Amino acid sequence: MRFLARVAARVPDRTAVRHGSVTRTYAELFDHAARFAGVLAARGLRPGDRVALMFDNRVEALECYLGCLLGGFTAVHVNDRLRPPEVAAVLDDARPALFVSSTTDADLVVDKGFAGLLDSATPLPAVVTPADTPGIVGYTSGTTGTPKGVVHTYANLARIVRHMPVHYGLRPGSRCAFTGTFSFVAGIWGVLLPHLFLGGEVSFMAGLPADEWVDRMVAERSQFTYVPSPLAPAFTAEVRRRPEVLASLTGVLHSASALRPEVMADLVAVVGDRFVETWGMTETGAPVTATVPGDWGPDCAADDVHASTGRPVHLASVRVVSPSGDDLPPGGTGELLVSSETLFAGYHDRPQETAEVLRDGWLHTGDVGRVDAAGYVYITDRLKDMVVTGGMNVYPAEVERVLATMPGVAEVAVFGVPSERWGETLVAAVVPAPGATVTADGVAGYCRERLASYKKPTDVMVVDQLPRNAALKVRKPVLREAYLSR
Template sequence: MKMIRKVMAKQLLIGEALKSAAHNVPDKEAFVFEDQRLTYQELLKRTLHLSEWLQGRGIGKDEKVGCLFKNGLPFVELYFGVSLAGGVFVPVNFRLVSNEVDYILNHSDVKILFIEEEFIETIRDVVEKLTQIQTIVIVGSPDKDLGKDVISYHSIYDTPTINKSREQLSDDDAHAIIYTSGTTGRPKGAVLTHKNLYMNGMNKLYHSQTKKGSKHLLIPPLFHVAALSLLVQNCLLEGTMFIHREFQPVKVLKTLHLEKINSMFLVPSMWNFLFQVPNLLEYNLSSMTSCSTGGAICPVEIKKKIMTVFKNAKIHEAFGQTEMSPSTTYLSGEDSLRYNKTASVGKPSINVRVRIVDDEMKDVPLGEVGEIVYQGPTMMKEYYKNIEATKEAFKGGWFHSGDLVRMDEDGYIYVVDRKKDMIISGGENIYPKELEEVLYSHPDILEAAVIGVPDVEWGESVKVCIVLKPGKQLTKDQVIKFCQSRIASYKKPRFVQFMDSLPRNASGKVLKTVLRSYGHETNFIN
């Protein structure tokens, strides 16, 4: 047993990061949510109990545990509890509709599912299809009519457990599967290892230069890897993380003011909404030393506003993707403005190797456009149960991002386009192909194409271009309601354009560059 502990301590394991913080600063507050405040010692005690309970239910190495949670302490406890048990954590986007949740839970082989009470109906709609799930744990009042072994989350801590010997883990073992939508219409599960997320946390600390013991406010949903990775970073910092269930601008400002928060990460649209609060400058924001943004390119005007409002804080902008755990480049806001690099996403992270290549994997000349590819300890292990997609992603031994970029003479990287036409709206990734397949299922729609259009508040919004079948009629509202009933609400279109035909090239491929050039025309319904 002592030998196993010694081996574990040498590995970059997520559970070991929590244990280290609990050893060094046991009585320091680790995570705060509403009126609940957990010290590192208390958190470790609860997560060890949860991990023992999970092991007693058969969860060990490579066994999957899913959750459908909003932000809160149960999310934090489960994340570390699964890690300490040696299992694989599968967080599910709570904004997805039942059939989307069904696919992810079945594809990932989840055995035990944790959900909040408000998502019972989402699961009820597909529970008969969830044949691999043995137990459903509910935060709130259990619903015994789900047809599974259903228990209360809080009852776990009243249940005696046995301290079992855990199977030896390596930091190259799977730690989490994060699902990211693909252009085929089915999401792909990026398998991230312990080392992936541990090293990403180390990279962030290096670039942000955040002080040990700092206070951080976390607001974006934890099912996103960008927010999830901050849980590890907090342990490495031995800091205190305040968690909000959802984004409420006034509540954010009150927390910054009352708790004297030092750092905060928001997507650009959240920063924008924060600055719309009328009495913004009445709050004391002097404790803030670091303002971070990512998920979408941050407009220069928002960067300037951050620097004006948070006078003692530095700006840090990150770029990346789920498969890289996620950050690959970092841009200092000060450098951005001082050296006129406002359109850049910065320079490569300290532990991420970057190349910009053509279709033959040859490096393109400086200043020319190519695909950015990566190597490094934050690179995912594979796409779960998707050998072909994994081979394609790692072609030539590098991870292919699908992003087209260029690099200037100073080493700063600029995103030119996305090979896969991904839309980023309010920090959420939306893939056109998925929505196009929904539209093609409508009996009155002949053709459909989905693009992103600029949006001041959200960065981008979804526009659908539709060709109706002869003699058929639809309204914008009918199209939106149809989409909303089949996919998550944040993926639905905001704009609908009805057309006689879609522009295509000689091979029949839809020319989305032409569609984007149309802009706001008279037949552009908004």
Template sequence: MAVRHYDWIAHHSRRAPDKIAVVDLASGRRFSYAQFDARISRLATSLRDSLKVSRGDRVTVLAQNTTDTLEIQFACFRLGAVFVPLNTRLTVPELQFIVGDCAPKVMVHDGDLAETALAVAKLCGVRTTLLLGPGGSYEAGIAAAKSLDRIEQVTLDDTSTIMYTSGTTGHPKGAIITHGMTFWNCVNLGGPAGIGPSTVLLTVLPLFHTGGLNCYTNPALHAGGTVLIMRAFDPALALQLIGDPAQGINVFFGVPAIYQFMAQHPAFAATDLSRLATCGVGGAPMPVPLLKVWETRGVALQQGYGMTETSPAVLVLDREDAARKAGSAGKPVLHTEVRIVRPDGRDADVGELGELWVKGPNITPGYWNRPEANISSFTDGWLHTGDATRVDEEGFYYIVDRWKDMYISGGENVYPAEVENVLHQIAAIAEAAVIGIPDAQWGEVGLAIVAVRPGQRLSEADILAYCSANLARFKCPRQVRFVDALPRNATGKIHKPTLRKKFSAPSEVDKAKSATA
């Protein structure tokens, strides 16, 4: 059988066959690289021979986190097929659009999501579904198949994955991910994160998202490390596993909410965090006060920035700069170019805000079935990220906010992330978000939506007074709404479209309200 030198699992199966590659925490299954490679090989044969999956065919997966998802990814790679992970929180109509758009030959799903998966498959005419778990058709197919006799020869420019964006406006777009994008991310991200054969990574973000799949799951497997997969994030379990020396976890990645929930857990103060060599954070602006909380426990959170379309690493803050440059997303990774572009198309000066543009071998070639998006999203090969950014005199980049989240109050641009960073300095606030709402006098003003920590009391007047003392007047929220918890998407990011829908036109009664909690 021909050996493809960039098949990571096959490579490590030959070099370190007995080393543990993946651990499925929910089921307790542990697979060495040799066992993992053998399962992937037989799965690929089953998909090709029994289900007629061939080069270019799409295979969708709707499942909570499991090592099976990684097997499907690598089996698709060996067949030249296209892996399409699906967001487990989407409704049937939302999934119907995505599945209809990518037209898969097979849908793989777990038992918990069987009803949704089968409904979508029926609506979209997907004839073949595979059920994960003991006694399911997925395991039966692997058991009955032989090792793959021929690996499809693909190039780094061939499509390996389609990953659909969250679709905050209109229908979601399927970002085309090539084999090269995934490889370059392993190179770009693996170095600054210190990923290597000794890496033991705890993966808590969903594998249908680039954060879960590529920060740092794929880089860890590329390097021959070990990955522990948590079915769904649980702060208590995460702290228990990290603190357990028998697990040996030394690398972790999360969005800001993950670190917030862990820091607020009663077990946080007593958990042994000393083995954590790398803790990455990205996906949303990170409140500096939260960085300081982890810093007091001896953990410097390594900030970074990326997108699904950039595979995802673009900027990474080196560990030695994490405390000194708290709030920065770092500097560009090795094989990537960046620009900060003003609205007039010229490059911004140091300290000046502009939109971040990115170019390089880690950038998507475009969107699946969306030629209009391909035209609007690129200029001469540069991807428009939509993120307002500045760079300081030392070359460190700061992601200020999404351009679309910015609002204009009295002619002044307001970036909610800056205001939220101040709100997080208030000890009684558990979480906070700011949106712009219509105002007859100023065009738009800020509305702060706040969840208060259990057992704490906080009034609207308290919050507004603190903001007034720490922000320019035009940046200060004019109103506050109290909620039990903020809406979040599947990766833990605060979902501002939901907040805008609920709060964009508050009633006169609501405007007069203040609350305590």
């Protein structure tokens, strides 16, 4: 991650990042990152020690991540949308030497006194870090709802950062309208670091309505942006109304959750071959598949390009296998396996779970899909129950454990259903206790107090009993079909 020093030396006065009225030049960003590394060293931390970071959207968050990477530390990403028990579970698993946060009690709270802390710190020179040192650990829930730390080494982060500009079509100096937040670890290594690597400018725009978002892009001559699924229709309408934004915009990315084919087609009709659709996951680091400009023309050989995630990128390969592990021919539906130069090193302190998904160099993704004759990949389902809502992974087992403690709930099963706004949303099938009444508002409120808001069910289906198979496992497809046919 020493590229920051090189860029700061080459263009010290260029704006690197802006958030409202707060800006940092490359010289300032590098200095603040080096001083934060100095703060960690002064507290007795040594290269390789883990530092947990939990931040809302702010420039200081970026400075802390960069400081960790400059100093050879391991940054442990903690989603700031998690509730205290969830944060505690991550910290218990990661066992960091220091917890730094902007939103809760921590060993070091980044607030208005952060500038003074940096002013009194001695900048730490960039450390030459062994390639296999964990650089960032991003947490994702397991199939049982317990957090797992996805480890990406310094060497792999370097590969990811150098790879991203290729399929995003980024040029040196690219100006990014960053609509992501620090809730998503992939936004750090997938968007922020690559733009800084290119000497670009990152402008935080998360949470803006589509009209203000486009206004800002016009004013700042943004060249790249990310379109979350819920905002895709409003963004499309706004760009159609204000086509002048296309004078500078060269890349429009969508990923992380399903976008309905007709919504994607409408967006492509407005932005053209600037649009990029990708598929990947925390474990793959960089995307595994991506569309390219030629995919949006009439000569595209895909079965249905607007339903696909593109073809494998140049660093990755994709296989489709049957339950017995045999490769399936084009069009066959099975589990998607991935081989990539940017795969994670494993789950933190979980060798058995690592071995279960990484076999002979192939990541068993748990996603079900197919590859057509032209090589385009389609995601059709998941082997496990994970639900992707608004780009955030939610495991029903975690929500079920919480709802099992709710007064009035005798039994519960949580599953995902399609949502026009979020891609998917959660529904709770509840067997009420005798004499109890369970409502959607009550379930949502109970979960909101104990889980991140995006994990709450948005509807409730009251049932007399949960359908089960011979092994007494709940048949969630039956529940899903019953809910959708109501």
